[in-house]
Structure formats: C-alpha cells, structure tokens
Amino acid sequence: MDFNLLITSYASVFTNLEVILMTLIGALGGILLGAIPGMTATMGVALLVPFSFGMDLIPAVGLLLGIYCGGMYGGSISAILIHTPGTPSAAATLIDGYPMTQKGQAGLALSVAMFASFCGGVIGALIMTFASPVIARAAMRFNSGEMFMLAIFGLSVIIAISGKSVVKGLISGFFGMVLCTVGLDPTNGIARFINRSQVSLYEGFAFIPALIGMFAVAEVIAGVERIVRGEEKHLVSHEKIKRVLPDGGTIKKIWPNILSGAVIGTFVGAIPGAGGDIAVFVSYGANKSFSRHPELWGTGIPNGVASTESANNGCSGGAMIPLLALGVPGDAVTAVLLGAFIMKGIQPGPMMYVTELPTVYGVFAALMLANLAMLLIGCAGVRFFTKIVSVEKTILYPIILVVSLLGAFSINKNVFDIGVCVGFGVFGWLMNKYEFPLSPILLTLILGPMCEQNYVRFMNLNHGDFTQIFHSPIAMAFLSLAVLSILYSVWNQNKINKAEAARKAAEREAAQA
C-alpha cells in the first residue's frame, strides 16, 4: 500500500471545497430521504445520481456516498420516533429505539444512533481501506473465464434479494439478463431485438433512466394508488430533542456494542447480497447473546440502538470492498454506485488499483468524509429531521416525479430516456404489485454485460470448449461460492417463510380468541 499517496489523496479530498460541499449536500439529502418511511437509500442514490452529472468523479462519489451514509442513519430517526423504520436497515433499531422514546428518552436514542452510525461508518471505511487492496491484488490474475465465474458469483446474490419467492426472483433475474442483450451485440455489432433505425437503443436501455423508473416512478404510481385507497398513513412526531450527542458515561457503556456492531456490519456488508438489513439483526443477536443482561434488550436500552446503528453504517464500508476490488456490487445501493462509476468512464475492479490508484484512494477518503458529513449534518439538523418524518406524501410524490423525470433526461439530454424511465416505472409498478422483485433486474442490468463479454471472450479463446473453465481453480472456487451462496439463501428464505407463516398463524389464533 502506498501510504504517501493515501495521505496525499486524503489531504486533497479533505481540502477540496467542492468535494466537501457535495458530500454535505449528499448527507443532507440522504438523511432527509432516509427519515421518510418508504424512501430507501437506493431510491435516494437513484434520484440524485443525475445531479452528479457534469461533476468531477470524486465530488460525484462524495455526493453519492453522502446519500448512502446519510440514508443509513436517517432510517433510524423514524424508527426511533414513530416506530416505522425509514429504511430496511433501520428495522432492528426500533426494537430498543422506540421503547426509549416511550420512556421519554428520544433525544438520548437519537444521539446514540448518530454517534454509533458515525463510529460504525469510520470503522467500516478503515477496514475497506486496508482490506480491498489485498483482494484486488489477488483478483489481478483473473482471466476471462474467472471474470465470467466472478460475474456468476455476483449474480448468485439474486437468490438472497429475491424476497418471498426464489422462483420469481430467478425469473426477474433472467428477464433482466435478456433486457441487457437488447441493442447492438458488443462483439459483432449485430442488432438484437431492435431495428437499425432505433438509434437510441443501439447501446441498450440506459441504466440510470431504467433505475430511476423502477425505483422512483414506480413508487410514485404505487403511492397515488395507496393514497386514493386510503392506505397511506400520515405519521406525525411531536418529540422535543434536547441533546445531539451522548455524554461520556453513555459512550463508556455502549462502546463495546459499537465496536462489535461495526466489525460485524463491515464483514456482512462485504458478502454480496447480504446488506444492512441482515447485518443489523446479526449484530443485535450477537450483542444480546454476549450481554450480561440479555433480559434488558428490547426494553429500551442505548446498547441495542448502538449495536444496530454501528452495524448498518459499517455495512457501507463493507459493501464497497467487493465493488472496488472485484467490480461486483454488494447490494442494490452499490449497484447504483457502480452504474455511476461506469457513467464517469471508470470500471471498478482489480485493474482500477493499477490504472486509477489515486481515484481509489480518493474514494476511500470520500467515504470517510461522508461519515464526517453525516455527523455534522446530523448534529446541526436533528431537531429539524424529527419534523421531516411527518411530511405529507401528497406533496412529496409529485415532487419526486418531476425531479426523477428531469434526472432521466439530464443523463444523455434525450427525451427518449424520459420515455424509458416512464416505461420502466410502469413495469416496476406491475412487478411490485405481483411481488416479482426488482432488485435482481437492477443487479443483472449491471452485471449482465460483464457476464456476456467475458463469456464470449472465454469461448473464443478456447475454441468454443466451455469445459476448459473446469481447469481453472479460481473459476471453480467462484462457482463453489456461488452454489454455496444459492444454497444458503434458499435455506435462509425457507426459514424466513416458515417463521412468517408461524407468526401469521399465531396472529390469527389471537384474533379468534
């Protein structure tokens, strides 16, 4: 590791006013969106990616990482105040956060959440800084066969993010892979599924408009439907916040939970497919098991909040490890970040550590800055953020629509892209309605081209003999990891489905009684 370059990169990022400003704006946007129930960090990054258009890479990355880190913390605000997690990663925070609010300790819960988020994020960023170059160095020896299997390993994540039905997730995934093949064949330039006159589709569906459509426009259409049916609840918080950071005594009590939560979050985040929503429960479970008073967990103690919030922010550093070192996104948000890198002409992966080392170190520094920005914005605006959870959706949805459609246009300055965005929005609405998950499509839109190009290259180099791939130990290792990941995800999903069925049966019995 080149420590001189690392220090120079940190210094250049921390003294660049544009990067600082963009990261602060990103953190503010992330916290605001994260605090509103139903608005995820993925949607926040998707909405604000077009704003990074025209910026240099590092300010753009600072903006996006600011949203990512801010969104992770923002989700805890509504979880603590109104018992509704703003993002899935804050789902475990409400176990202890909301009882603290009921006991009149909302201020303490929010301050612990913010402090733990900051510490978790910084620890995650440090682990990323030292772990990802090691992985990238190993990945430098990969050829097309190994890269193909790496893409397959990345795609095996589809099972983990499929939700209730693995079969539906796989259908979505394969459909997404087919969507990737629309346009000109990258090897021979043959038009596939289009006419030669459809110039706008030569390079396939533009990723960012498709993404904005599936995650923002689809949400607006579904929101209109929910409001008309009266299913959209208007949640209000009246809590008054007295302190923004925890006192020394509290920090002394919660630091072991912060430390273990951050390490667990980073390692879970580094596994493709296992995002913040899994990390928080793993961390909460582990911390509770090792606690001297497990019976107090769930009754409203700061340790519970600290263990989950440090884990979900630690996840942001962890998820960046496979993204930067292997070019494989760890979750939906990093998939969007990967799209943003590609939009800027940079392909994350092991070669980035050779050709773009200052950029890599700049990204490390930007993640550290994003966590600092989250702390600053969080401290300055915590009283205001408690109000944002009460925002009216009748105002919010139309604003999201006009902002997202402008974002879709601004990428290529092409009205056709707004059409693509609306088309994917309608498609996303229908898919959500019938519980076909959208995240597999997002992942395949990113990994599909990498998968196809390496497959074609491998086959041409080996004269069409696919069995040659079985002679590569690295490729086989990735294949084994993919199989293990699929088996684990199927087993885990079955467990979740069984627990869900048992919970529903218990609810029904209680209702009957």
Place this chain on the structure above:
Amino acid sequence: MNKKTSTVAFSNLIGSIIFLAVGIWAYIKTLSFPTVRGSYVQPATFSQIMLIGMLFFSVILLIQSIWNLTHLKQDSPAAEKTASLNVLKDRGVQYALIAILLCVAYVMLFKTFGYVLVSFIVCLAIMILIGKRKWLQMILVSLLVPLCMWLLFYILLKVNIPMGPLTFLRDLVDAVL
C-alpha cells in the same frame, strides 16, 4: 377464504403465463438474428441461454401455481389476497392509470412545452388527483420546484433543458449572470 381468482397463486399463474409468452416470442425473435462466420458464440447465443432460463423458471412457477390452486389451503401464503388490477372496480388502479397517462403526456409534451411548464401542469394535476386542495401551497410547490430544479441544472450543472415558451427565462438568467 379469498376467491381463487384473487389469490397470490392465481396472480402467479397469470405472471408465469405472461413471462412464458414473452419468453417464447423473444426466443422466436432470436432465431432471426444473423450469424457470424468464425465466431464461436453467435449474437443470439447469450440471449437464448438467458431465455431458456427464464422459460424454465416460468414453467416451474406455472406448475407451482396450478398445484397451489388445486390444493389451496386457507393458511398457506398462496391463498393470501393478491393486489388488484381491476380497472373497472378498483379506484386505486383507475387513479394509478391516470397517473401513468399523465407521465406519458409528460414525455410527449416535454419538448414542445419545456420542462418547467409541463412539470407545473403534471405536478398540479397529480396533487389534484390525490385529493390535495390547498391551492396556494399546490401552485407554489408545482411552480417553484421545477423552476429551482431548472436553475440548479442550468447554472450549476450546465445542462441545457428544453424550456418551450419559457425560453426567454434562459436569456434572462444569461443576462443576469
């Protein structure tokens, strides 16, 4: 118990049939892709592999759904009520379709009317659609949000956005700056 046609199992059945139909249509389409001499992987090959995967899992979902429909148990997840897509009876779906039509109109009018004007109309129309009636707040939000967004993109990000009849605003901003 829910009517069979309003269960998750039934919607899965419809979903699997749609994906099967799309998959078969797309596979037939790939058969017309030109072939390239000397290449071990033809332009259609990758699409066909993916389509076979999609068709395979669509068939599995179809079989699963038929099995679930014929052996429907009250407490199984397959018997849960599914989302409605009944345009005639469901007000939510009707309004969602109007919102989609507004989005389509947005795309069609974007170049002619420009971003600010078309966004103002669509933003206001959606607020009216979902029952908001605070007129001053609605007009201010519908006007100021697109205007601020345009200014942000035009001044800071240097993105030139169609302005239609309001193109004079661009000249005005240029003159001021």
